[in-house]
Amino acid sequence: MNAPLAATLLRGSLSGNRWRSLLAVACIALGVALAGAVNTLHASALDEIDRAARLLAGAADYQVKGPRNGFTDEAFAAVAMHPAVAVASPVVELEAPVPGKAEALRVMGIDPFRAARLQPGFIADGAAARGGETPALLDVNAAWLTPVAMARLGVKPGDGFALGGPAGEVVLKVAGALPALDEGGPLAVMDIAAVQYLFGRVGTIHRIDLRLRDDAPREAALRGIAAALPPGVAIVKPDEAAMRTAGLTQAYRVNLTALALMALFTGGFLVFSTLALQAARRRQEFALLRALGLTAGGLRAFLALEGALLGAGGAAAGTALGLAASRAMLERFGYDLGAGFFSGTGNTFAPDAASLAAIGLLGVATAAAAALAVTRPLARLDVAQALKDRHLDLPSPPGGWALPLALAAGALAAAFVPPAGEIPVGGYLSIGLALAAAVMAVGPASRLLLDRVPASDAPLRTLARAQVKSLPGHLSAMVSGIVVSVALTAAMAIMVHSFRVSLDGWLSGVLEADLFARAAPQGDAVVFSPEAQARMAAVPGVDRIDPIRFERLTPEGATGLLTIIARPVDARLLRGFQADPPAPPPRGSGPPAAWVSEASVDLFGWRAGQEIVLPLAGRRAAFRVAGVFRDYSRTWGAVLVDLADYRALTGDPLANDIAIHLARDAEAKTVEAALGRVVAQVPGAELHDASYIHARALAIFDRTFAATYALEAVAILIALAGVTSSFAALAWSRRREFGVLRHLGLTRREVTRLLALEGAAAGIIGAVLGLASGFAVSVVLVHVVNRQSFHWGMAIHMPWLGVAVLLAAVIALCALGASLAGRAAVAREAVEAVKDDA
Amino acid sequence: MLQARGLAKRWPGGVPLFEAVDLDLAPGELVAILGESGAGKSTLLNIVAGLDRAEAGTVTVSGTTITSLGEDELARWRRRRVGFVFQAFHLLPYLSVEENVALPLLLNGVAAVERRGRAAAALAAVGMAAHAQRKPASLSGGEMQRVAVARAVVHRPALVLADEPTGNLDEANAAATMQALRDAVKREGAAGLLVTHSAVAAAAADRVLRLAGRRLGPA
Known part of the structure; x- marks a missing residue:
């Protein structure tokens, strides 16, 4: 089939079947738009996380990272003094709630002299932006903000602002701007000791940025440094931050994309249906073309071209629609449509052209394949018969x-x-x-x-x-x-x-409790101290409180992340979590019991009766798997352990959440009001009853x-x-x-x-x-x-x-x-x- | 120009439809085949066109034995050497009259300027030049069939085949169509074969044959 013939037939057939053609285009556009929007949202999120991680790491070759709640700063001395290390910069990193707003600000505590050797943007531009005032690098209440953070908080250099801390609001002064770090997103940079002191993290760091000496043997150096680190703390490359986040959100992303692809393939079926019905109507037209000398292959090529053109139209419209929709969704709901994977990040719009092109091509291929499927019965078309009769049907499919x-x-x-x-x-x-x-x-x-x-x-x-x-x-x-x-x-x-x-x-x-208090609905800077827990337990009408502590870490011998849920465990709780078996084992002399989630079973291969080792508080802690529980909160692994065991192993008395059980004869409203006053003393903390959370x-x-x-x-x-x-x-x-x-x-x-x-x-x-x-x-x-x-x-x-x-x-x-x-x-x-x- | 020898065809159940059919057409000759419904006239036409296969016999057109050609070779042969006129016109509704006539030229890769010139000449020859830019739906049955005649000869085929070309037309339009078909065959020097029930249509032919009792013979 030559090009002018194809063009003439296409022009005629597309304009003569305008509505059907539009329907086919709409089918493909729908699938491409969905797949494109999901891809763009996620690509934008990963792009921002990746760029922020690279920017803040500066010239660092490696990062020493540990559990989410941090690790002892004693590890810093061992790393910094290693002969292969040229620069070691400790970092405390947390997300602090912004009072009055449902958002958190990322706070980084650094040693400015060390950090500047890896990323000059921490100091040089910031000092210039202060307009000649004396730099206050080491001021306890001074914070340096990226321009995007200043815009979000509505402050300028010299203004004061507050963030939520474990002992109440932390009032800070804007020391200056960090324009060189603006691509890192909304960020406050402070002196490391000030952050440790103000946010209750004394003795704890979250990361060490490292640069090795150029002449140091790399493999040996990495082995040597790793040997000096406590359990649960490891050396990774800076770009692995985005990879870890990508790992966390993979299931979410893959399934949304699969949903979009299903829509695309539904579109493909509908294109098939539309073109097949067109073919039924155009049966005599095709027979005429065959009679006039168009080969069966030529007819197939024509229909495939027609399908591909409809697919291209759908792909173009769908890509534009997907980009517009993802931009609108990004601005309205964030990268993950509110699923909570990417809290604290900005709103970079970074479509991935290669992925969008691949999705568009998939749309074209789907439509072309649907058109080719239509041509299969047409190959059996009896030309002479079709020209003669008034039969309306397509050749019957093989049946x-x-x-x-x-x-x-x-x-x-x-x-x-x-x-x-x-x-x-x-x-x-x-x-x-x-x-x-x-x-x-x-x-x-x-x-x-x-x-x-x-x-x-x-x-x-x-x-x-x-x-x-x-x-x-x-x-x-x-x-x-x-x-x-x-x-x-x-x-x-x-x-x-x-x-x-x-x-x-x-x-x-x-x-299963009556009320739940959450210390930090936004971020992780605020926790319930032992005193706050005691004040809640002492409220008249409260029967008992169950403190809940979360930690996120990588188990020994694994690469994926795992959440530790430490709370008082009894048979009632286990039944609530649909655990199997639903009762705790008798306490013996062996390792303490742990219940692993279904995800942990799938991802780490853990089974009941098995002994597992978790790096807690810089030590290897052994647990015996007592059973499997259901966890609809996470797609990654989780381990439920008794709070008493956790506290005995870590000495960590803090709590992220508190489950509160009221006394039988308590007047619920009165007790809730009294508890509300106690909880209000912790900035940003919330108190809700179980039915509200449900x-x-x-x-x-x-x-x-x-x-x-x-x-x-x-x-x-x-x-x-x-x-x-x-x-x-x-x-x-x-x-x-x-x-x-x-x-x-x-x-x-x-x-x-x-x-x-x-x-x-x-x-x-x-x-x-x-x-x-x-x-x-x-x-x-x-x-x-x-x-x-x-x-x-x-x-x-x-x-x-x-x-x-x-x-x-x-x-x-x-x-x-x-x-x-x-x-x-x-x-x-x-x-x-x-x-x-x- | 056309030579058919010993053609035989059976119904799907095995009952013979016709057998030992011989047929010769000279350039510029228009031959009509009459016959009852179900006698096999259209099937014979389709075999000559390479749209159906005979159980026995050969068909040779301008030295090419088409009964030995494959499916795609037949399609290419038809594209160059055969023109069709159908009872139901079969004009593509979304193309203009001129584009419909130019369709065989388009299939043969003729350049646009030449296509337009030849289509215009073919339309003028059947008295339809004034309707070149109209869509088929706006034409009468007789006009549509004259356009179909122009399309059948625009690429100067060796063979023009017409299957009941006047079946959907009144007497006046039937006569005009047959005149146009006869003129076109003579003008282009093609061999013309038409099958029809109509004695009036057959009267325009140079020779009339009858397909009856499974045999083709003089009317």
């Missing part, structure tokens, strides 16, 4: 059960494939195969279902049944779009409902999945638009038939009802097959995808009412769409219609 059953068996087998990293490759393959099986089953299942509809004396029903049975190719193309969109919608609805019911039950168990958690859950519901609605609407437009085309092609029926005595209304019945039949077949495959997909989502990527176990819970409403709506809308589409065709005079030869 047995063998292919769908083989695909279904493949889907089942793929579900057992282990994940690659944390990516559930087998799960996604299984979903793809299940959907393909459902689409391939449309032909044989339609025949099976229609054969079971008993013959009737009712003329409309008889005619509708005969008509639907006579168009298997048309029916397959039309119904496949409904099947895929209903399947994905039903699958997501079942998965989300199962998750919500499971989360609801879990929250009821976990939130409701808020479910509200966040619903908000997170709101995008999913919107996506499902759009997929259904696109599929229904496809059904309506295909019925419109079919009805227009059948206007002679309608003329004949009206000559035979049917009214216009009855002909419209005939179309409604045919639409309903298509809707019923699509809904039944869609629900069956949707259930299969939901099982894979719940037991394979969720388990492998989020590591959350849950049971299937059917949203019966929602599913019934979905199916009824799809069938009713198919019937309505078909009857509306037929109105124009029926509007012609019967006499005129039977004479029509076009």
